[in-house]
Amino acid sequence: MTPLPTIAILGASGLIGEALARHLQGEGFPVLALARRFTPAQRQALGRPIERPLIEASAADLARLLADEGAAIVVNCIGVLQDSGKGTAQAVHRDFAARLVEATRGRLLVQISIPGREADDHTPFSTTKREAERVIAESAEAFAILRPGFVWAPAAFGGSALVRALAMLPVALPAREAASPFAATDMCDIARTVAFLAQQWAGGRRDWRVTWDVMERRPGTVESVVEAVRRHLGGPPARLRLPGFLMAAGARAGDLAARLGWSPPIRTTALKEMRRGVSGDPSAWIAATGFEPASLDDALSHTPATVQERWFARLYLLKALVFTMLVLFWLVSGLVALTVSFEAASAILIGLGLPVGLAKGATVLTSLLDIQIGTMIATRRTARLGLWSAIALSLLYVLGAILFDPELWLDPLGAMVKTLPALVLTLVALALLTER
Structure with a gap:
């Protein structure tokens, strides 16, 4: 039986990275979890995670680390919404991708990116994410660029935490934001896609040069997603619609909080990305893998509406x-x-x-x-x-x-x-x- 390849996950302390590492471990894959910092709970769950300042590492240092650990597949989950003390979007996305391409020669590089049309990329976040894609597509020997939609995972952070919180408030989003297309992605679909690629790699396939939208077939809107989560958690009906100027003011307050080192879910970049929406065409991914994408309701069914879920949703905005x-x-x-x-x-x-x-x-x-x-x-x-x-x-x-x-x-x-x-x-x- 062909041994399963070691999968290195960069940014394994984040929402997607941690869920991906846990899932692949459960499937029997040797996983190398890497991030700048892990929580005590993550260190316990992820076996032997390695804490390194990856963004600052040179291509040679990254290559040496991957070689020492025997990683055959590298999944890059690292990203920042906008410039902060954690790094600029240019440095974290485009510049790091260029070094990562050099460090992953002879390996399969899986890049977690964003969906949407390039013509709609107007923020530093989206433009640098797209630049990273181009660098990888032009220079990597073997790559798979995965473009998930709104990711629903067991943990909550950023946008997924905000949606949970909004679902427990008796208010609806402003009409402009509420109407944006919003395709969801079950975290399990990302995980099984990486597992599929790893199994194909173990079987000898080396010609991977693909870009896939990994998301549900029929996207909803931001409002329909919040309403689905509201039903799932048993939240109150939305009786008021939030004025647009309050949403904009909250985004500016979020920018200030980010300058002080916090990670607020709503910032001006997040607001612009919400207005752009989340959409794509998963047909190429479905045809290549044979997977049937999970709907948002399917994804929600993996997260029971427990008391801790409801407590978190109610307390999240109160924290600020x-x-x-x-x-x-x-x-x-x-x-x-x-x-x-x-x-x-x-x-x-x-x-x-x-x-x-x-x-x-x-x-x-x-x-x-x-x-x-x-x-x-x-x-x-x-x-x-x-x-x-x-x-x-x-x-x-x-x-x-x-x-x-x-x-x-x-x-x-x-x-x-x-x-x-x-x-x-x-x-x-x-x-x-x-x-x-």
Whole structure:
């Protein structure tokens, strides 16, 4: 019996990459999972994943890594929606593809790309994805470019997380976005396509030079997809239609969050891609593989509407609100105490017996600490430290009030009492912090 080839999956910590690695492992394929970083759960599930900064690696380094691990097939799942601290679209898509082509000589390169017509490519995301396709088609010895539609997978991230969240809200998308074509792809169809290619490769076929749209036969619209997920999860009926200007404002807010290191599902690029829609012709893929593509309903049936699915969908958009409120709480608290309420804040400490100079100095220090904590929570890289710092400082304020001025708890506006709900909200934020 011909041994199955080792399949290297680049970007195996992402939505498609992780699901693909798990599926292929279950089919008995030797899988080499590679990504910049894996979660503890992914390290446990993926056997022996390798953490490397792949985008920065040279073609020689990539080739050496693949050779050392005996990889015969390479699946590239790496991508970014728009320029961020994780890299530019040009570097991640086009430039990396050029080095990957050199590194995969003698191997089959499978590129996960995007569907649609080239004439409709207007964002850096879509144009660089298409440039990567051209580089591969012109230079790779053996390749398969797979163009999935809206991917439904067991995990939720980005667009699939947003659709889940929208399905649990009593609102519909603006008419322009709702009417865009939106073909879905069951993650299992991508996985079995890669398995098919690997089996053919193991059987000796080396002439792969194909580009396939991997998606359902009859695409719906963005609205029909959200409605299907709404029915699946048991969400409320859509009674209101979201105004277009609110969707655009949310996208701009998402751009700001992305600059701070977060991965919001809605950004200006995502909005443009949604308006472009997701469509394609899966006939060439069906003819070559003999597969019958799963419909969206088929894909949904693989994800039971469990309580954890519904909790995630309800909490997903609330996460942004929770973090925004905490950031504002700490920034405004610090700024108010440092400016208009400086004398009143200092007077509390003076009333406890502190010298005037020391009381004012302590007021400045605690105000700056509040502002620093708000800034840390706003930035993804320091958010966890900021949340723990918020808990520590809040407990310090509570303890100080209990020991030195218990009458603060009798304030009719409940200044100290309100600290306790803020503490609980901070714990909620810590629970929601993980993105994968």
